[in-house]
Amino acid sequence: MPRTRAYAAQTPRSPLAPFEIDRRPVGPRDVAIDIEFCGICHSDIHQARDEWGNSIFPMVPGHEIVGKVTRVGAEVKRFKAGDRVGVGCMVDSCRTCPSCQKDLEQFCQKGSAFTYNGTEMDRKTPTYGGYSTDVVVDEKFVLSIPAGLDPAGAAPLLCAGITTYSPLRHWKVKKGDKVAVVGLGGLGHMGVKLAVAMGAEVTMLSTSKGKEADARRLGATGFALTTDPATFKKLAGKFDFILDTISANHDVQAYMGLLALDGALVLVGVPSEPAKVHAMSFIFGRKTLAGSLIGGIAETQEMLDFCGKHGITSDVEVIPVEKVNEAYERTVKSDVRYRFVIDIASLRKGG
Ligand code: NAP
């Protein structure tokens, strides 16, 4: 197979730069994909900069992948050349443990094979992500992109979409529920769109005054600035469900005070430092503080089909691969509306 062009971080402090990798030959259950678009998730930045302390270098980030199938192995049944497909945060799992049996491959007890900054299930072969021209993935971990969805706008559904859809479903958010989404970035804007499509009454809690009009355009009926201490008094006890997507360290306990009786605050953002929360903030009001990790493959397909039905995609700023380092800086400054997506044609041309 010809070598694959990619962009990689060589160390936690070096900018991303051109790199070449080898993809495996197409096996009987494999799907070979020419990548068209890859979203930039804040997790790419955390890991490229080793902010979680688990990074492996060189690293080719990218787990919001959309592309076209070029070849399939002899045993592949669900895909054929020319199909538009997606790949998210995982490329394999053990398939036999209790989590895998329940379609929760993200919680595979042997440890799922993540799309990058990980290894295949042999625990030796490094995985490289979607800032690259092509990828070879087992059919079970390949998703169908519904016809009619813009491919660049669909790419972020593979992580930002499923990460917000899964907790909304698991905590059974329904029509009329009062939901707050915290942080209007890649995850947050998908959280607003999806919660609104599920019938919830959504309030956006943000540090950015300039995002109010966008929050309302996305379907939020309320907006409050978390930089104003009065917000935490005014909205105390108001929400059935809070989805916290903040990427930076912040006072989680303050947000617990916004929950109604039996309400749940679900963390999906992963700041580098542990959160400090007093037991009292759960005890009074029988509240839940929980976390949620992406979603299983079956649920990811369910989310894509839901987005196909409701015409939901991400609001994207499409960039050539040469602008990836600038896009990282802007994302860290919350200056993204609302997801950067790399046009991989720019990498194919020379990058
Ligand atoms: P993003 O696009 O950068 O959005 C994060 C948002 O958080 C910002 O737009 C900003 O919103 C808010 N924020 C940033 N710094 C803040 C601060 N110091 N205080 C308060 N709010 C702040 O990031 P993303 O791609 O959505 O990812 C968000 C987090 O989720 C990251 O930590 C990422 O690693 C994690 N993640 C988790 C999963 C999972 O499975 N659990 C999956 C994907 C990503 P405002 O401007 O509105 O305040």
Ligand code: ZN
């Ligand atoms: Zn992600």
Ligand code: ZN
């Ligand atoms: Zn497993």
